[in-house]
Amino acid sequence: METLRMILALPRGGSTIADSIDLLHGFVIGVTMLMSTYVFATAAWFTIRYHRKRDDQLTERVTATRRGEAFIIAGILGTFLLWWVIGFRQYVDVRDPPSDADIVYVDAKQWMWKFAYADGRVSNDVLTVPLGRPIKLVMISRDVIHSFYVPGFRVKQDVLPGRYTTLWFEAKEAGTYPIWCAEYCGVSHSAMRGEVRVLEADEYARWKRAGDAKLAGAPPCRLPGACGEGNLVAEGRAVAERRQCVACHTLDGQKHIGPTWARLYGSEVTLEDGRRVVADDAYLTRSMMEPNADVVAGYRQMMPSYRGALSAGEVAALVELIRSLRDAPAPPSGIALPRLDVTAVKEGGAPP
Numbered sequence: 001m002e003t004l005r006m007i008l009a010l011p012r013g014g015s016t017i018a019d020s021i022d023l024l025h026g027f028v029i030g031v032t033m034l035m036s037t038y039v040f041a042t043a044a045w046f047t048i049r050y051h052r053k054r055d056d057q058l059t060e061r062v063t064a065t066r067r068g069e070a071f072i073i074a075g076i077l078g079t080f081l082l083w084w085v086i087g088f089r090q091y092v093d094v095r096d097p098p099s100d101a102d103i104v105y106v107d108a109k110q111w112m113w114k115f116a117y118a119d120g121r122v123s124n125d126v127l128t129v130p131l132g133r134p135i136k137l138v139m140i141s142r143d144v145i146h147s148f149y150v151p152g153f154r155v156k157q158d159v160l161p162g163r164y165t166t167l168w169f170e171a172k173e174a175g176t177y178p179i180w181c182a183e184y185c186g187v188s189h190s191a192m193r194g195e196v197r198v199l200e201a202d203e204y205a206r207w208k209r210a211g212d213a214k215l216a217g218a219p220p221c222r223l224p225g226a227c228g229e230g231n232l233v234a235e236g237r238a239v240a241e242r243r244q245c246v247a248c249h250t251l252d253g254q255k256h257i258g259p260t261w262a263r264l265y266g267s268e269v270t271l272e273d274g275r276r277v278v279a280d281d282a283y284l285t286r287s288m289m290e291p292n293a294d295v296v297a298g299y300r301q302m303m304p305s306y307r308g309a310l311s312a313g314e315v316a317a318l319v320e321l322i323r324s325l326r327d328a329p330a331p332p333s334g335i336a337l338p339r340l341d342v343t344a345v346k347e348g349g350a351p352p
């Protein structure tokens, strides 16, 4: 396996899925090489064995037995199906992030990667993550299609303008792993590089503390309950106020013009057309950008579209806020709680 990795010039596999991906990769290459060697050897042998010796010589009639044919068909089909079974299981692993993964928001643009962490930290081109923790990236592009590729982790995902895609990995070895953009995206495409820095737990804690000192200078949380939850959540509350989301949505579980955000994240939502969808990051962002696409059952379509109106950072903050409310306690029934900011918004009015 190690030799094959060297021949193919692959970097060491630093993520939990890397070894199984390499194993399938090696298996496919091994079988293909073996089969092509067999085909070429047979061709060479036939060339010698059935070489025409006289001008009027006719080739012998060669027939295969039924059993031989069945064996070959079953063998080839079986091999392909085996690849598929292994590959499908890996695909499910790669596509399905663990539910406790830490989320990092990725904003790609010509020609850099911007990372926003749940606690309010941001960084350019360098993604710092702890060792042995699943990390889920929620990614969007500001301009053209990019592709987030970390060869050392054996993961790659297109990053599209106007649509959120996700990718997850868990590093199993500390170190730095190069990030490449794997989709030609303009003049400096080849310079669109970054790196993932994987730190051991104590080093990561030190890195976080250094960042906290810097974040201490950030504006304090203005809303009750936001303090101590991490700054992106506080930021989300500020954005929800500023953008008047709270004119229609509550954070405390009460129904208003729109559905409440409490316990929304990860729940199953029934839509007007009968579909049931899970409220994940992609659904939430789509709800903001294309509110007409998934209208929640029991509500009128009156939410304005925020496409182009919200920056990627604001969207990340809003999603993080909604995520922080997933375990919010049920509201005391029948008692109207004071709401954050009740501002009358014209029906279907444009966002301020």
Ligand SMILES: [Cu+2]
Pocket (backbone or CB within 6 Å): 111, 145, 146, 147, 181, 182, 183, 184, 185, 189, 192
């Ligand atoms: Cu790119």
